[in-house]
Amino acid sequence: xxxxxxxxxFVDEVIEETPGGHRLRDCIQCGTCGGSCPSxxxxxxxxxxxxxxxxxxxxxxxxxANTMWSCVSCYSCTSRCPHNIPVTDIMYTLKRMAIREGRVxxxxxxxxxxxxxxxxxxYGRSFEMGLATRYHLLNRPFAAMKxxxxxxxxxxRGRMAFTPSKIRNIGQLQAIINKARELGxxx
Amino acid sequence: MKYAFYPGxxxxxxxxxxxxxxxxxxxxxxxxxxxxxxxxxxxxxxxxSQDELTACAVIARNLxxxxxxxxxxxxxxAACFLNLKKVDRLMSEHPxxxxxxxxxxxxxxxxxxxxxxxxxxxxxxxxxxVGEEGxxxxxxRPLTGLRVAAYYGCQVVRPFKDFDDPEQPTTMDEILKWLxxxxxDYPVKTHCCSGHMTQISEPEAFEMIRRLLYCAxxxxxxxxxxxxxxxxxxxxxxxxxxxxxxxxxFNLPILYxxxxxxxxxxxxxxxxxxxxxxxxxxxxxxAKVGAA
Numbered sequence: 001x002x003x004x005x006x007x008x009x010f011v012d013e014v015i016e017e018t019p020g021g022h023r024l025r026d027c028i029q030c031g032t033c034g035g036s037c038p039s040x041x042x043x044x045x046x047x048x049x050x051x052x053x054x055x056x057x058x059x060x061x062x063x064x065a066n067t068m069w070s071c072v073s074c075y076s077c078t079s080r081c082p083h084n085i086p087v088t089d090i091m092y093t094l095k096r097m098a099i100r101e102g103r104v105x106x107x108x109x110x111x112x113x114x115x116x117x118x119x120x121x122x123y124g125r126s127f128e129m130g131l132a133t134r135y136h137l138l139n140r141p142f143a144a145m146k147x148x149x150x151x152x153x154x155x156x157r158g159r160m161a162f163t164p165s166k167i168r169n170i171g172q173l174q175a176i177i178n179k180a181r182e183l184g185x186x187x
Numbered sequence: 188m189k190y191a192f193y194p195g196x197x198x199x200x201x202x203x204x205x206x207x208x209x210x211x212x213x214x215x216x217x218x219x220x221x222x223x224x225x226x227x228x229x230x231x232x233x234x235x236s237q238d239e240l241t242a243c244a245v246i247a248r249n250l251x252x253x254x255x256x257x258x259x260x261x262x263x264x265a266a267c268f269l270n271l272k273k274v275d276r277l278m279s280e281h282p283x284x285x286x287x288x289x290x291x292x293x294x295x296x297x298x299x300x301x302x303x304x305x306x307x308x309x310x311x312x313x314x315x316x317v318g319e320e321g322x323x324x325x326x327x328r329p330l331t332g333l334r335v336a337a338y339y340g341c342q343v344v345r346p347f348k349d350f351d352d353p354e355q356p357t358t359m360d361e362i363l364k365w366l367x368x369x370x371x372d373y374p375v376k377t378h379c380c381s382g383h384m385t386q387i388s389e390p391e392a393f394e395m396i397r398r399l400l401y402c403a404x405x406x407x408x409x410x411x412x413x414x415x416x417x418x419x420x421x422x423x424x425x426x427x428x429x430x431x432x433x434x435x436x437f438n439l440p441i442l443y444x445x446x447x448x449x450x451x452x453x454x455x456x457x458x459x460x461x462x463x464x465x466x467x468x469x470x471x472x473x474a475k476v477g478a479a
Contacts, residue, residue, distance in 0.1 A: 017239070019281050038379045042391050070391065073232045074379035075345035079353045088346070095236040108387050109236070116233035120245065124227040126196040135386070143389070150424055150465075157463045159201045159424075168225045172295035176244050179294035183287050184240035 010059040018086060018093045026083040027051045033077035033087050039070040047077050047087050050094070063101060068094040069109035111139050121177060124167030129160055188316055191253040191260040191304070192220035195267035195416070196228050202264070202416035204460025208445035209263050209309065211458045215325055215449075216317050223252050223260070229270040232383060243284065244291035246274040250304050251297040259305040261312050263445070265342035265415035272306040272347055308343050310414050310444070311350045314358040322365045327453035329367030333475040335447065336373040336408035337363055338399065340380055340418045353377065359444055363412060366451040371406040375399055380421040393432045396421050400429065400437040409471045412444045419443060423464050440468030450476060 008016075015021040027048075034046030044065040045053060053062040068091040077087035095113075098104050115135040119127040132151065136143060154160040167173060198206035213220050226249050234242035250271060253260050262268040278285040278301035289298055313322070337359040345353045354377060360370045378399060381392035399422060403411050413419050423441040430437055441464060449459040450472060456462065461469055 019277055019284065038381075038395055039384070039391060042388070069387065070384075072341075072379050072382040072384050072395075074341035074382070075353075076341070076377075076379075079345045079348070086346075092235045092239065096239065099237065112383065112386050113233040113236040116231065117237050120228045120230055120234065125199070126228045126231065128201060146428075150428065153465055154201065154424060157465070158203060159463055161200045165196075165199055167227050169295075172297075173227050173245070173248060176248055176291050176295040176297070177241055180241040180244035180288075180291035181238065183290060184238060 010057045010062070011054050013097070014054050014090060014093055017096070018089050020084075020086045021090060021093065023083055023085045024051055024054065024090060027055065027085060028083065030082065032080050032082065033085075036076040036080050037071075038074060038076070039072055042070045043067040047091070051085070051087070051090070054090070054094075060103070062094065063098040063103040064105050066105070066107055067091070068098065069104070069107045108135075108139050111135060119164065121174065122170075123164045124170050124173050125165050127164035129162055130164055188217070189219040189221060189257055190307075190312065191257040192222045193226055193229075193249060193260055193262040193267055193271065194222065195262060195264040197264055197416035197420075201420060202443075204446060204463040205263055205416055205419070205443045207458060207460040208443055208449050211454050212313075212445045212448045212452065215452050215454070216313070216321065218312065218317070220261070221254065221257060223249055226252065229267045231266050231270075240284075240287060240291070243274050243277060243288050246270045247278070247288050247292055247299050248295065248297060250275060250306075251292055251299040253304045255303065257304070259307055261307050261309050263309040263414070263443075264417075265308070265340055266417060268306065268308040269342040269347070275301055275304065275306055276347070308350065308414070310343060310358055310362075313448070314362060319361075319365055322362060322448070326366055326451045328451055328476055330363070330447065330451050330476055331367045331369075333368050333447075333472070334371050334407055334409045335363050335368045336371050336403040336406060336411045337376060337444075338373065338380075338403075338411050338413045338418060338422075339377050340413065340415050341377065341382075343414055344377055359412065359414060362444065363447065366447060368447065371403075371408050373402060373406060373408070375402045380415075380418040382417060382421075385421060385425060389428075389432070392421070393425070393429050396425055396429050397433055397435065400426065400435075400439055403439055404437060408439065409475060410440045410442050410447075410468060412442055412447055414444050419464075423466055426466050438466060440464055440466045440471060442468055
């Protein structure tokens with residue numbers, strides 16, 4: 001006798017990982033989110049279509065889309081949704097799932113997030129000059145060259161530092177980070 | 188009035204003009220800002236893209252470090268403000284998340300009780316706590332004749348709607364009017380500056396920035412006032428690149444609203460970080476408001 005273990009459905013995973021995410025089941029496909037989105041034109045699927053894909057269980061199309069990486073976290077969709085669906089937070093969940101499952105296609109979003117959090121974990125502060133080198137030179141050297149003039153103008157006005165600032169009690173922050181990772185099951 | 192103060196990473200270097208002007212203006216207004224000792228980065232939008240629980244714990248460390256006697260924390264950066272407020276709210280509404288975040292904090296010998304610190308953007312503090320009389324009483328050089336577009340961007344007014352309207356906010360407009368400025372109608376005041384998109388897709392980012400500059404130019408604004416380091420950076424530092432990309436000729440100084448408060452209070456330009464912006468603001472201020 002065999003027991004069939006039904007794997008968790010895609011929509012349930014998204015809901016579980018998004019506080020307030022259960023409301024995405026209430027989506028009426030009105031399109032207010034897509035119409036409000038400043039990046040909608042650049043997206044493979046607008047937020048409305050993305051919610052439909054999640055509800056329909058189409059994991060692969062959803063997670064390999066560029067939609068969430070075009071999201072600028074302006075919260076217009078979230079603010080205007082007539083059913084209070086936390087659309088922006090769902091985009092964050094989809095970003096995390098896409099990274100975890102290795103489904104991101106041709107997008108620098110994950111590298112930027114990785115470079116940014118690297119400096120927070122290491123110093124407790126963000127480090128723009130470090131980001132400029134670590135992220136730009138590794139991912140997009142041509143763009144880094146075009147940024148050069150602007151970087152110099154910023155430096156001359158005292159708006160760019162070559163060394164990071166570091167918090168005093170970095171050990172405490174790292175202990176908190178390690179514990180959170182352990183509790184969240186994240187790597 | 189005493190507030191825990193969370194400057195955020197941008198104010199250390201790239202938004203030093205915001206830092207200088209916030210502190211100078213707070214002093215004039217009698218707001219006591221007590222910097223959170225050893226605060227850490229709020230993670231901006233990037234940490235949430237990687238790991239939600241850790242992002243929350245990193246943010247919560249700052250709330251846990253607030254002196255309980257303060258009871259409220261103010262942040263001048265929109266992203267810092269949003270993150271601090273978001274985590275406090277998430278912890279209040281989701282006991283399971285609260286428990287996990289506090290377990291993580293405990294690994295660093297800290298704890299935080301949601302709701303024990305009120306999170307407020309600096310705009311709200313000046314609008315509500317100082318108020319019209321308090322601001323007007325300090326005005327020495329009215330900004331009469333200076334046409335200002337008040338730009339709020341996204342995260343000061345969304346998703347939390349308890350301080351100003353998410354679509355048509357007016358608090359910064361009001362503050363600028365108290366200073367004597369002529370506030371222009373600016374329908375894109377809550378449109379996005381493109382956030383981190385300059386780092387991922389320039390064509391996409393530049394178009395969002397262009398719309399903001401174009402609208403201000405159409406309304407014949409002399410300057411754009413903002414309340415967030417990211418907004419300032421995108422509209423100011425990238426303005427030359429945007430001009431090159433679209434073959435436009437925008438020449439719009441982007442100032443922090445606190446710099447304009449400082450000018451009206453008669454403070455010196457250097458105290459307020461003037462000269463750090465890439466599109467120079469001093470010529471138009473001198474022409475419209477007069478020399479300091």
